Amino acid sequence: MPASQAAHADAPSPGDATPDLRRRYADVRGRTCALAAPLSPEDAQLQSMPEASPAKWHLAHTTWFFARFVLDDPAVIPEGWDYLFNSYYVGAGERHARTLRGLVSRPSLHEVLAWRDEVDARVLRGLEDGRFDAAACDVLVLGMHHEQQHQELLLTDIKHALWCNPLKPAYRSDLPWPRLAAAGGPGPLRWLRREEAIVETGAPPWPANAAPFVYDNETPRHRVLLPAHALAERPVSNADFAAFVADGGYRTPGLWLSDGWDTAQREGWTRPLYWHEDGVREFTLGGWRERDPHAPVCHLSHYEADACARWAGARLPTEAEWEAAAAGRRIEGNFADAGAPLHPVATAVANADAGTPSASVPSHPLGLFGDTWEWTGSAYAPYPGFRPLPGTLGEYNGKFMSGQLVLRGGSCATPAGHARASYRNFFAPHARWQFSGLRLAKDID
Structure with missing residues (x-):
């Protein structure tokens, strides 16, 4: 990596x-x-x-x-x-x-x-x-x-x-497989508190005044009122999600959105896409490999991410909350560059006791970019004052602003240099084949 x-x-x-x-x-x-x-x-x-x-x-x-x-x-x-x-x-x-x-x-x-x-x-x-x-x-x-x-x-x-393919062949058998030693695991979730504030999100239109490239759906820059909330310091890990599975998460309808429950029952979902039934392995671009419990969980639909968040007593962040946390941060992470594993990799986080949202923990979330796209609870809709590109190219983003949910941050399959804080990815809520995971959020008084 x-x-x-x-x-x-x-x-x-x-x-x-x-x-x-x-x-x-x-x-x-x-x-x-x-x-x-x-x-x-x-x-x-x-x-x-x-x-x-x-x-x-x-x-x-x-x-x-x-x-x-x-x-x-x-x-x-x-x-x-x-x-x-x-x-x-x-x-x-x-x-x-x-x-x-x-x-x-x-x-x-x-x-x-x-x-x-x-x-x-x-x-x-x-x-x-x-x-x-x-x-x-x-x-x-x-x-x-x-x-x-x-x-x-x-x-x-x-x-x-x-x-x-029944043989489950690897795309590349030479991909590296970095793992975080058990002693260096991320530990329990910690929470980062943010007080109520008015923030600016989105980006200036491109091309205009030599602004850096952004898609039209990231524009215009606008103000948003953020209620007081807390974000988890790190994404939900494989171990975290395995606990949700073991606790009957896929068998508890009260955790699921109605469409999500119907979809999970119809499709027979009992675990994330690509997890082996042996509970140990997962299918990767390098073939079957032992699942790293500390790595971010991936290949979740929005329905699964939302159910897991409810099970944890939390929720998915809004895209404005996510972007406010990412604004001004260095864009670094596990992207699809030469020599990369093309799979999520655990980020070492100092262990600490889990507790209520506190100002005593680090000032910003870790692992915001790369590894997995993070589902938000926000519908993919136009920003106030949105103007699509003129002509046929205006179909590029604007025509999909219905029935989709927003994901943020990029993944291990995203090209290096293609991520930014304002980037809005979007998929239908049942989609599982992308490298999509989640980060928890909470409302606070």
């Missing part, structure tokens, strides 16, 4: 077509191919559930984005591929059904990779020759961040696909 990732490296300023932008583009595009390199053509074709996509589709769709919105040249997109590799941009034309992406055996993986090379060569030549205006460079920067999102999806989607 790398020691920790440095502070977020912002994308180049809007309209910047310097060598740094060319380098960034090449690095992002190369990283996607490196993540796909361990996969066979058969692996890259798999679609194990409707919510997931084949690795080949991720490789093609991210290329389609640059061909469609940056190069803006129909001749660059082979016949029929505009239909195959559009995702949900209605303004860009008809689309192949998401649930049927795994049936698209042609074009081959080889043809998709060759197309990536062709599009990359055109983009890099265009940057070198200064052919892209400021608006096109802004879309290029957006496309790089979009591709980083698909890098994470590529990992979580292939993990699910390989888990569905």
Whole structure:
């Protein structure tokens, strides 16, 4: 595991077509191919559930984005591929059904990779020759961040696909497996108190005044009244969640939201996704491995996270509470960088007696970034004054502001440099295949 990732490296300023932008583009595009390199053509074709996509589709769709919105040249997109590799941009034309992406055996993986090379060569030549205006460079920067999102999806989607294989093969058998010694375990939860306050959350719009890159759903910056509350010093661990399971958490309807209970019963949930029935192992991108009790629990739906919080006599934090705690903190953690384990890793926390919220414990929560996305109790809704990007790209985030819950912080599959305090991830409450966990919160007088 790398020691920790440095502070977020912002994308180049809007309209910047310097060598740094060319380098960034090449690095992002190369990283996607490196993540796909361990996969066979058969692996890259798999679609194990409707919510997931084949690795080949991720490789093609991210290329389609640059061909469609940056190069803006129909001749660059082979016949029929505009239909195959559009995702949900209605303004860009008809689309192949998401649930049927795994049936698209042609074009081959080889043809998709060759197309990536062709599009990359055109983009890099265009940057070198200064052919892209400021608006096109802004879309290029957006496309790089979009591709980083698909890098994470590529990992979580292939993990699910390989888990569905009865042989449970590893994506990579050489991944490191750091574990925290039992004596250095995080110990009982401690609480960090915050008094009632008016805080600013969100981010200034991008691109504007050379502001760092943010998605439109993170804007605008606005004020929020935070009631007095406390956050747990660390995320809920595997050991914490195992206690919830052992205490009948999956058999106690009073702990669950109604839709959550119905879903858990219908799907037969009795433990987190990828936990083995032997109670010891979990499936990872490195195959079956012994579960670290001290590592943050992951692959939970919002329903499971909420039930666990209720069982603990707590709740999930709001996204404003989470962001207020993260604001100004260094963006460091266990991200998907070279040499990373691609799995949550325990953070050593000095042991102390658990107690009521107190001002005597450290001043900020630990492990806010990396390892696992943390479910919040907040619905994914527009901020006051939200304005989506103009045109077809406005569909990127705004159209999903219904039926989704917000997650914060990034995960072990998130690319280094792609996380920030204002970042709003969102998924449906039943989703379990992402590296999603939780941190507890409490109301206080």
